Amino acid sequence: MLRRSFVTASTGTVAAVAVPMLATQPAVGISDVRRLHKDVADLTVLDDQRGGHQAMEAAALAGARKALALQHKSAMDPIRGRLYSAAADCIGLAAWSCIDARDPEHAQQHLERAMTLAGLARDSGAQFRIWTFMSMLANQLGDYPQALAAAQASRSTGAARRDIRRPEWIAFYTRGELDGLTGVTLGLSGSRPQAEAHFHRCVSALRPDQHRNRALYLAYVATEQLAQGDAEEAVNTALKVVTLPAATAGRTSHLLREFTTILTTCAPRSTAARAWADRPLTATA
Incomplete structure (x- = not known):
C-alpha cells in the first residue's frame, strides 16, 4: 500500500514537472x-x-x-x-x-x-x-x-x-525582360542593330522600381552602339547609366568595365573617349 502511494505520488510529481517544461518550450508556427x-x-x-x-x-x-x-x-x-x-x-x-x-x-x-x-x-x-x-x-x-x-x-x-502560383522572385520577368534576353542573344550572334532595338524596347517596358535591370540593359544599349561604331552616342548612353542607383553593382559594373576597355582600345583619342574619361568619380567603371 505504501509502495502504491509512492508510485502514485512519484508519477504525479513527474507529470507535474514534465508538463510545465513542455509548456515553456518555444514552438515554431x-x-x-x-x-x-x-x-x-x-x-x-x-x-x-x-x-x-x-x-x-x-x-x-x-x-x-x-x-x-x-x-x-x-x-x-x-x-x-x-x-x-x-x-x-x-x-x-x-x-x-x-x-x-x-x-x-x-x-x-x-x-x-x-x-x-x-x-x-x-x-x-x-x-x-x-x-x-x-x-x-x-x-x-x-x-x-x-x-x-x-x-x-x-x-x-x-x-x-x-502551373503553380508565381512567387515573388519571378516578378521581374515581364515582356521587357523577354526583349532584354532577346537582345542579349542577338548581340552574341552579331545582329547589332536588332539587338539594340530590343534593348530599347526592354528599357521602355521596365517598371519604375526595376533599377538594376534599367542600369543593366542601358549598359547593353551602350555596348551595342559602340560595337556599331557610334562612340559618341554610346558614351552618352553610358553616362546615363553611371547616374543610376545600381550602376556600380553586379553585371552592370562588369559591362561598363568592358565598355571602357573597348572604347579606349578603338577610339582612345576621340572626343567621346575624353568625355568618358572625365565622367563623375562616383562611377567605378
Whole structure:
C-alpha cells in the first residue's frame, strides 16, 4: 500500500514537472514561416533595385541562419519543411548575388548547400530555382554542356510541370525582360542593330522600381552602339547609366568595365573617349 502511494505520488510529481517544461518550450508556427518568407521577399526587392553585392549576400545568409536556428525548436513536420525551404531560398539568393557580382567560387558553394536544403524541404520550386542558377553560373563560366544539363534538370522538376502560383522572385520577368534576353542573344550572334532595338524596347517596358535591370540593359544599349561604331552616342548612353542607383553593382559594373576597355582600345583619342574619361568619380567603371 505504501509502495502504491509512492508510485502514485512519484508519477504525479513527474507529470507535474514534465508538463510545465513542455509548456515553456518555444514552438515554431506558421507566423514564423511567414516572417521568414517576408525576409526573402524583401531581399528579392533589394536585388531588383541594386543587383548583386556583398551586403545582400550577407543579409541572405543571415536569413538562412535564422531559419535553420528555428529547427532546434519544437515544430510540426510540415513547418520544418517550410523552414528548410526558406533557408534554401535565402542561400539561393546569396548564390545569385555572387553570380551577379561575378564571384563563381562562392556562388558554387552556396548553390550546393541550397540544393541540399531544398531536398530536405522536398520543395520542387526551390529546386527549380537553384537548377536555374546553376545553369546561369555554368553559362557565365563558359561550361555550356553543364549549363544545358542544369537547364534540363530544372525543366524536370515538379514545379516546372505544374502551373503553380508565381512567387515573388519571378516578378521581374515581364515582356521587357523577354526583349532584354532577346537582345542579349542577338548581340552574341552579331545582329547589332536588332539587338539594340530590343534593348530599347526592354528599357521602355521596365517598371519604375526595376533599377538594376534599367542600369543593366542601358549598359547593353551602350555596348551595342559602340560595337556599331557610334562612340559618341554610346558614351552618352553610358553616362546615363553611371547616374543610376545600381550602376556600380553586379553585371552592370562588369559591362561598363568592358565598355571602357573597348572604347579606349578603338577610339582612345576621340572626343567621346575624353568625355568618358572625365565622367563623375562616383562611377567605378
